[in-house]
Structures are given as C-alpha cells and as structure tokens.
Amino acid sequence: MRVKYLKLDRIEGPLIVLSGVREAVFGELVDIEVNGSQRKKGKVVQIDRDRVVIQVFESTSGISLGNTSVAFTGHPMTVPLSRDILGRIFNGIGEPIDGAGFYSDKKYDINGRPINPVGRRYPRNYIQTGISAIDGLTTLIRGQKLPIFSGDGLPHNELAAQIVKQAKIAGAREDNFAIVFAAMGIKHDEADFFRKQFELSGVLNKVVMYVNLADDPIVERITTPRCALTAAEYLAFEQDMHILVIMTNMTNYSEALREISSAREEVPSRRGYPGYLYSDLASLYERAGMIKNAEGSITQIPILTMPNDDITHPVPDLTGFITEGQIILSRELFQKNIYPPINVLPSLSRLMKESIGEGYTREDHPDLANQVFSAYSHVQDVRSLAQVIGEDDLSELDKKYLEFGRQFEQKLLNQGFEGNRDVIESLDIMWELLRVLPKEELNRIKPEYIDKYLK
Amino acid sequence: MEKHAGEIIYINGPVVKAENAQGLKMREMVLVGKKRLIGEVISISKDTATIQVYEETSGLSRGEEILSTGSPLSVKLGPGILSNIFDGIERPLLAMYKDGNAFIPEGVGLVSLDEQKQWAVEMVAKEGDYLTAGQVYATIQETSMIRHRLMVPPHLKGKVVFAERSGSYTIEQTLVTLEEEGSRHELKLYQLWPVRQPRPVAKRNPIGKLLVTGQRVIDTFFPLAKGGTAAIPGGFGTGKTITQHQLAKWSDADIIVYIGVGERGNEMTEVLEDFPEIKDPRSGKSIMERTVLIANTSNMPVAAREASIYTGITIAEYFRDMGYHIAIMADSTSRWAEALREISGRLEEMPAEEGFPAYLPSRLAQFYERAGDIETLGGSGGSITVIGAVSPAGGDFTEPVTQNTKRVVSTFLALDKALAYARHYPSINWLRSYSGYVTDLKDWYDENASPEMLELRAKLLRILQEEDKLQEIVKLVGEDILPDDQRLILEISRVIKVGYLQQNAYHADDANVSLAKQYRMLRVIDALYENAIKCVKKGAPMSKVKNDALFYKITTMKYNVPENRQEILEDYIREIRDYYDGLDKTYSKGGARHEG
Ligand SMILES: Nc1ncnc2c1ncn2[C@@H]1O[C@H](COP(=O)(O)OP(=O)(O)OP(=O)(O)O)[C@@H](O)[C@H]1O
Numbered sequence A: 001m002r003v004k005y006l007k008l009d010r011i012e013g014p015l016i017v018l019s020g021v022r023e024a025v026f027g028e029l030v031d032i033e034v035n036g037s038q039r040k041k042g043k044v045v046q047i048d049r050d051r052v053v054i055q056v057f058e059s060t061s062g063i064s065l066g067n068t069s070v071a072f073t074g075h076p077m078t079v080p081l082s083r084d085i086l087g088r089i090f091n092g093i094g095e096p097i098d099g100a101g102f103y104s105d106k107k108y109d110i111n112g113r114p115i116n117p118v119g120r121r122y123p124r125n126y127i128q129t130g131i132s133a134i135d136g137l138t139t140l141i142r143g144q145k146l147p148i149f150s151g152d153g154l155p156h157n158e159l160a161a162q163i164v165k166q167a168k169i170a171g172a173r174e175d176n177f178a179i180v181f182a183a184m185g186i187k188h189d190e191a192d193f194f195r196k197q198f199e200l201s202g203v204l205n206k207v208v209m210y211v212n213l214a215d216d217p218i219v220e221r222i223t224t225p226r227c228a229l230t231a232a233e234y235l236a237f238e239q240d241m242h243i244l245v246i247m248t249n250m251t252n253y254s255e256a257l258r259e260i261s262s263a264r265e266e267v268p269s270r271r272g273y274p275g276y277l278y279s280d281l282a283s284l285y286e287r288a289g290m291i292k293n294a295e296g297s298i299t300q301i302p303i304l305t306m307p308n309d310d311i312t313h314p315v316p317d318l319t320g321f322i323t324e325g326q327i328i329l330s331r332e333l334f335q336k337n338i339y340p341p342i343n344v345l346p347s348l349s350r351l352m353k354e355s356i357g358e359g360y361t362r363e364d365h366p367d368l369a370n371q372v373f374s375a376y377s378h379v380q381d382v383r384s385l386a387q388v389i390g391e392d393d394l395s396e397l398d399k400k401y402l403e404f405g406r407q408f409e410q411k412l413l414n415q416g417f418e419g420n421r422d423v424i425e426s427l428d429i430m431w432e433l434l435r436v437l438p439k440e441e442l443n444r445i446k447p448e449y450i451d452k453y454l455k
Numbered sequence B: 001m002e003k004h005a006g007e008i009i010y011i012n013g014p015v016v017k018a019e020n021a022q023g024l025k026m027r028e029m030v031l032v033g034k035k036r037l038i039g040e041v042i043s044i045s046k047d048t049a050t051i052q053v054y055e056e057t058s059g060l061s062r063g064e065e066i067l068s069t070g071s072p073l074s075v076k077l078g079p080g081i082l083s084n085i086f087d088g089i090e091r092p093l094l095a096m097y098k099d100g101n102a103f104i105p106e107g108v109g110l111v112s113l114d115e116q117k118q119w120a121v122e123m124v125a126k127e128g129d130y131l132t133a134g135q136v137y138a139t140i141q142e143t144s145m146i147r148h149r150l151m152v153p154p155h156l157k158g159k160v161v162f163a164e165r166s167g168s169y170t171i172e173q174t175l176v177t178l179e180e181e182g183s184r185h186e187l188k189l190y191q192l193w194p195v196r197q198p199r200p201v202a203k204r205n206p207i208g209k210l211l212v213t214g215q216r217v218i219d220t221f222f223p224l225a226k227g228g229t230a231a232i233p234g235g236f237g238t239g240k241t242i243t244q245h246q247l248a249k250w251s252d253a254d255i256i257v258y259i260g261v262g263e264r265g266n267e268m269t270e271v272l273e274d275f276p277e278i279k280d281p282r283s284g285k286s287i288m289e290r291t292v293l294i295a296n297t298s299n300m301p302v303a304a305r306e307a308s309i310y311t312g313i314t315i316a317e318y319f320r321d322m323g324y325h326i327a328i329m330a331d332s333t334s335r336w337a338e339a340l341r342e343i344s345g346r347l348e349e350m351p352a353e354e355g356f357p358a359y360l361p362s363r364l365a366q367f368y369e370r371a372g373d374i375e376t377l378g379g380s381g382g383s384i385t386v387i388g389a390v391s392p393a394g395g396d397f398t399e400p401v402t403q404n405t406k407r408v409v410s411t412f413l414a415l416d417k418a419l420a421y422a423r424h425y426p427s428i429n430w431l432r433s434y435s436g437y438v439t440d441l442k443d444w445y446d447e448n449a450s451p452e453m454l455e456l457r458a459k460l461l462r463i464l465q466e467e468d469k470l471q472e473i474v475k476l477v478g479e480d481i482l483p484d485d486q487r488l489i490l491e492i493s494r495v496i497k498v499g500y501l502q503q504n505a506y507h508a509d510d511a512n513v514s515l516a517k518q519y520r521m522l523r524v525i526d527a528l529y530e531n532a533i534k535c536v537k538k539g540a541p542m543s544k545v546k547n548d549a550l551f552y553k554i555t556t557m558k559y560n561v562p563e564n565r566q567e568i569l570e571d572y573i574r575e576i577r578d579y580y581d582g583l584d585k586t587y588s589k590g591g592a593r594h595e596g
C-alpha cells in the first residue's frame, strides 16, 4: 500500500507544498485525488527535509488544504507509446482526448536522455520544401532544428502547413514518414487550422498530436513538447521513421515556464524569465537530430511569435542561440502582400553548407546563394538612400539594385500558399534575378558558373 | 578512500544539501546517492554541506547517502587524452558510446582515461637520478604528432630508487619510485590535478610570438599572441563557432583543446567527423591527433558546464608543462557564466547585475589568467592561448559577461550582425575590434613576415576608417557627388572588404592562408591604391581609374591564387603598374595640355 498524504501545507499558483513526507524522489510523478473523485498528476520539484514542493499538472483549482490526498509513485512521468499513436490525439500529459482509449505496455520517461555527441550522425540531406526562399537560401536539412520566428498575425501557421504539405524528405517513403505535432497554449481555431491542413494534405493518419490549448492547464504546457518529443524519438530511433516535429507556440511555452518559476519565487533573469530558460529550451531543441544506430531522423520546426516583433526578446534570442538557424517572417513584407513574407537576410540555415552544391542540389548553389544574399543586403542600403535623395538621383548601378530587389520579392519570394517549386527551379529564378545586375557585381560566384548558368 | 559523510536532506535541480556532513571539506569531490553521482562541495555551514551535482538529480531521494572521496575535483592527466572527447568532468564520451547506446547513460561513475590500453613507454629516468618537479621521467608517442612527456608532478622531487625498463604499460602501473627524506612516491603513467588550481610554472615570459591562424582579418589586423587572451563576442548566428573551428583547424599551436560549453551536440559531432579528414599543413598529419574535445552540450547537466572550462584548461596546462604551445577555445563562456548564475540562484545568493553572482568578474579573470607564455618547471618554453566565445543576450555588448570579459582579454574580435546578414564572413567588425598585441608582436612580424607588414596594416585600416566616415555622407547624398579621391577610397575599401577581410571557411584555397600570402595580397591592394590615386591626382576620370576587369581580378585573387603558386601575385602587381602607367601617360599629357 502506498502512503497517502491527506493534508497540504500551502497552495501557491500551480504548486502545492506538503510536510511530514517520509520518502520522496526528486522529479517523481505523484497522484493527486481531490474530493475523493477528481484525479490529477503532479511532479516533485523540490525536497527540503520532510517538506516537498509539487508542481500540479492540470490546475490547482478546486484543491484546498484539506480535501486532497497525495500519493507518491516513485517513478518519473512517462508516456505509453506504440506505432498506434499515429493518427491519434493526446493531451499535454499523454492521455488520449479523441474519444478512444490508448494502451501500450511500453512506457517512456518524457524527459529523455541527452544524446552523446559521439552517438550522433551529422545531418547531411536536404528536404525540399518547394518554397524558394527556404530551398534556395535557407535550406532545411533532415535532422535539423529550424524554427520560424514570427509575429502576432503573421502567417507562420500557413508556412508550417505548407512545409508539411510539400516536404519531400530524401529517403522517406510513404510508410516511414510521420509528423508529430505539439500545440502549446494555442487557440482552438489555430489547432483546427492545422488539423484541417493535415487532412487536406492526406497525412492525418500519419500525424500524432499532443495538444494543450490556450484554456488548458498551464503546467501541462511544460510536458506537452516533452511527450511529443518522446514520441518522436520512439518513432525515429526505434521505428526508423523520418519525423517532422512542429512545435507551436514556443513563446507560450516559455511564458508558462516563467509563471511557474515566479510561483516558486526563483531569482529571475531577463524580463522575468528564469535563468535556466536557455537550458530548458535546449532540453527540447537538442532532441532533434540523427543517431548512428538508427535510420530515422527528427527534424524540428518550432514556431514562436516575437512579442512586439522584437528579436532580442529572450524567447527568440535564446532559441536562436540553440537552434541551427531560423526563418524570420517580416511584417513589412506581409503588408506588401508578399507570401511567404520571409525576411531572408536575418534568416539562416546553419546546416545547409554541407548539404547543398555538387552531389546534393547543384554545384552553383553555395556561390549563388551567397551572391543573392549579398546583393539583396545592398538593396536595403540603396532603399534607404533612395528615401533621402529620391530614386531618380540614384546612380545607374543603384537603380539596377532597386530593380533586383523588386524582382527578388515578386518573383522569388511571392510564390503563394499553393506554389510548390522544385529546388532547381528556385535556383534558376535566382540566376534570372542576377541578370538584372552587371556581371562585374557578381564577385561571389566562380566565373565558370557565371558562364554556365547566366544565360 | 570513500567513506560515509552525510545524508541528503534537500534537492533542488543540480543543488543538493546533506546533513551530518561535518567530515566534508570545501571543494571536495563527493559521490551522491545510490547511483554515486559525482558532486562537489560548494559551501558548508555547521553540519550541512551544499553540493553541486554534475549529473541529472532526478531519481534521488531524501536520506540517500553522501560519500566523501577526500580529494578535490580532479582530472587524470596522462596518455589517452589526445584525439579523445570527454564530458565536463573528463569522462570519456567515446568509451561511453562503445556499447552502441547513443544516449548518455545514468550513473556512469568516476571513469576517465582508458586503464586497459598498453602504451609503449620509453624510460628517461634511471635509478640513482635525482629528479625535481617538472622533469621528464619517461615519454610515450601518444599520437604520431605528439610525444607525451611524463613529468614529475609539481611539489615532488627525489632520488630515483626504482625505475622500470622501457616497455609496454597501462596507466596504473608504476614506472618510477622517488625517495626524499625517507618518504617514497610512486610515479605512474598519469598524475591527478585539482581542476580549480592553476598548475605552477617557473616564470612568465613577455608576449612576443604571433599565433598564426591563417585567417587574414585576424593575422593581419587583430592578431592573437601565443600565451595571449582573446574574446569573440557576437549574437546568434554571427559566426563564433565557425571562427573557433577555423582557429582549431588552422592555427599553429601544437595542441588544441576545444571546449563546447553548453552549445550544440551537432557541432561536436561535426568536429568528430571532419577533423580526422583534415591535414595539418605543417606536419601533414590529421589535425585530430593534436586535438582534445570537451563537450558539455546544452542539454547535459548544468553543473558540469561550470566545471568543463576548468577541466579543459587543466588539460591545457598539463601539455603546456611538457613544453608545448596550446590554444584553448571555449564556446561559449556565456553558457559557463549562466551555469554559475543558475547554481547561484538555487543557493539563493544575492544577485548582482542581471542575476549573475557578484563573483562573476573575478571568476572570469581567474580563468583568463591561466593563459600565458611561460617557462615550465622543467625548464622549457610553453604557452596557453585562451580564446573565449561570448554570446551576449540580445546581441547587446553592454551585458555583464561581455563587459567583464572585455576587461581581461587583450584581443577583442567583435562580430557584427549586419555583416553576417550580408554574408560578410568572418563578420569581424574592423572598427570595433582590436588587438592589444600589435606592439608586442612588432619584432615578430619584422622577422617572420616583413618590416613593411604592420605599415600596410596601418594604412589599410586608415582607409577603412575613412571609408566609414564617408559612408555617413553617402547615406545622405549618394556616392556620385564625392570628389574622385574619396570615391577611390570607397572603391578600394570594397576591394579590402570583399577581397581581403571576407574569407570563406568552405573554400579549399581560401580557408587557410599563410602569412606570406597575406603579405603579398596586402601589397597587391596597396599597389592598386597607390597607382590609382596617382592617376586620380593627375585628373584621370573615375570611369578609367576604376577599371572593372582589374578590380574584379583583385577582388577575386583569393580564390584564384593557390598557396603554392602565390608568386602569381607579383604578376598582379606588374599588371597594375602597367595599366596605371598607361593611364598616367595619357593624363600627364592631357593635364599638361589643360594647363597650357
Ligand atoms: N568564415 C565563414 N565562412 C562561411 N560561412 C560562415 C563563416 N562564419 C560563419 N558562417 C556562416 O554563419 C553561420 C553561423 O555561424 P556560427 O554557427 O559560427 O554562429 P555562432 O555565432 O556560433 O552562433 P550561436 O551563438 O548561435 O552558436 C554558419 O552556419 C555559416 O553558414
């Protein structure tokens, strides 16, 4: 018989404190029963002699000092997994919420274990997304963690859905490709949008969803991505599948972390976020990748909204320091009616350098991308100058750069939600843009490529 | 050795407290709980000790016991370190992977160097010798590049009363016994050293040798010195890691210690996959043979992150004591500082700036102080160059880690987001970066490059500074209105930026450039400027002075002139002279006519 504790000392936001506890294990799962009927789960987050602090999943509403019994389970929080999770919907603590039951005797600790760098395989295969700004300039690699930095009201959901719909993963077949979707604090209509898009793309039976909506308990927002990533690890590393993980919204996730941290009265660092936000986010993002003794891969596309479009806000900032690049959406391009409104200059794919060019996409790709970046960055200078002196007084060369900028946004970026381009097609458009500029300006490209491709 | 020293009463993340712990000493290494997790005592009050635990504490319970080891957190120093990869407290990640588990298991215990491996030892000491600290008693060819010298540990000396014969030994075997005033010391193939204590040296030497890195913007403009210190601050994605990797690959240190402090697992994997394939340009051997990796990736326990830079620098000091030149890279020191902050927060210490503990500046200074060009106890020369990446929150250099680092390092390579966005790599900002070693290195440049090298450096920097001022005007009125001599400054600056400062880490001929070639390239650019300005002064129009084909050729010389054919650059200088002499003639005549 497990000991049940019937009296709490304190209730503080999502935390309960009880004393007189004889045995408690740091990090273990606890079962909580309110009024003899309602069941909740919690986790031991601090032990101080016989005093134990427990973080309650779901919420503490309804809990009083005397109506609750707490039992310690002795093991960490786990999720049951099998291949049958595909097509199913779970909540943030891994319980099915789509009307049917779910059982598997294989249970996995949701915290996972860190991957030994020696056990990793460096990702070297690109995923064609059909989106020129990505395939051409910030190529997505199988096993990469590449977040979308967005702002409120920008079409990040559309972009993520379009990637899911169009992604062609080299080596993935119908039966070994799946999507893990983690929703953290998003609205009902956003969740519905994704479900509908998955349906339209015909992948619904290959999607497993872990959903914590805006009105769901905040503490479960912390476990949602962990359940999802544990499922992804199971599918990728035990079932050899290629997994695309969409996690949205990381800003909501971080706010939940902040709320719990402040309830625990921890010393805050920047903007009230806990000092361990970096390590905590890393414990999620670092679960992307490939390992030596499994065929599968985990590619992560986390989505976050930058409060006030501020990229220096701790959530995008710390994310950028952990992930392998970022795709940044721009309000300015969005207002110009350009879709997808990707601001390519601050966007970056760190893994693309090894996985594009000869033998992967096409030999000219690295130089070409480099040149387009450099030219488009000069366009920004010319535009600010034009604002001061007027377009007419620009030098001939600068006028050409302006034209390049216009064509870049119209021909390359603005391909629409249905636009799906082959990577070679995207590269050819990039060459077409460069034709606007004099040849001497193309000093980042090998002359032989210029001769060959600048037709 | 291990004995019961208390029971756990408190657990909060990596911080654990034990009661009945009177027997523990400050900074002592302890084993925590049934899983014998490794920890270190960080404060003691009455009978309670606070311990930071270097492994995941989930699964620990109250009442589990603490075992005392009696010694401070130490690393084993001996053969088997090179070409290897360790975690933050020197546990071998390669060996941990041996069983095929890609994930790091729990409760690995206290393991470090391979105890089974047989090493071919050549004895130096004989019975009857008298050895003092730092003297070599045996050597081992650890990798084909590096000879490992087994030295009498600091603070020991004595007469050799026993010496093994040369042969094959494992690290736990005794090679030499020393006797001094009646007490005996056995010397094995390794020594233990507490990581937080700098290893002693005979004396410090003044800085005077360039650490040649093969990176133009560094070697020419903001040099690193052997024994010096450098910081590379920059927001995310500005190129800190690539720059550190470039330094690890190409710099002319004998040994590289690369510490991944709270960064990405894939970046360590990349090094493990790439380095064995890269040949050291001097020896022709794989650079992995001179490399040691320490990895505490961002998802590994945070307390071990705090320890990892000490583990790394202690290993560096050990090889330095053998008489080698070491370069150590820590990517990123900000993660180390954050680990310090996290633990400090859990101890409920009074925070100073941005939650960092008040002792952050002194800890940073102590770490960088372990750099230096020195004379070893054994009487040879060695050095440690420390290069730390800094990841300022929000890319803002006024934050505490960047500021406190700036106070203690001499070379500051400021990475710039705007340059990175324009894919100008390395994105080292030439106006905000500096090196305090230029004067110290003057003799070195004079002897090893050319007495003219630093003059050219100063001249090109002046051009770039002038360009920066002119850009302010250009932003308001455009370029066309400027007088021709100023427009030339803009054009030449473009050549310097694209053709010289930008360096592609992924281009075979550009990734690593010798000092000799750097000097020749500088002369080409200087010739271009000097000849062009002469013609501008004679009144030649910009359309002629800025010959597109010639400028293009010089801007791309870095890709077209391989290291082994750098004499071609002399032809470039001739071509420049010929072109402008022709132009000069035309306009000398024209100018004369004009005046007449
Ligand atoms: N010298 C270089 N040559 C070519 N590309 C470079 C160079 N330096 C940086 N880059 C490009 O910039 C990207 C980011 O560089 P890097 O990973 O070194 O940034 P970082 O400053 O370490 O970022 P973080 O702080 O997030 O770790 C690289 O993936 C590469 O594409």
Ligand SMILES: [Mg+2]
Binding pocket: B240, B241, B242, B263, B331
């Ligand atoms: Mg980095």
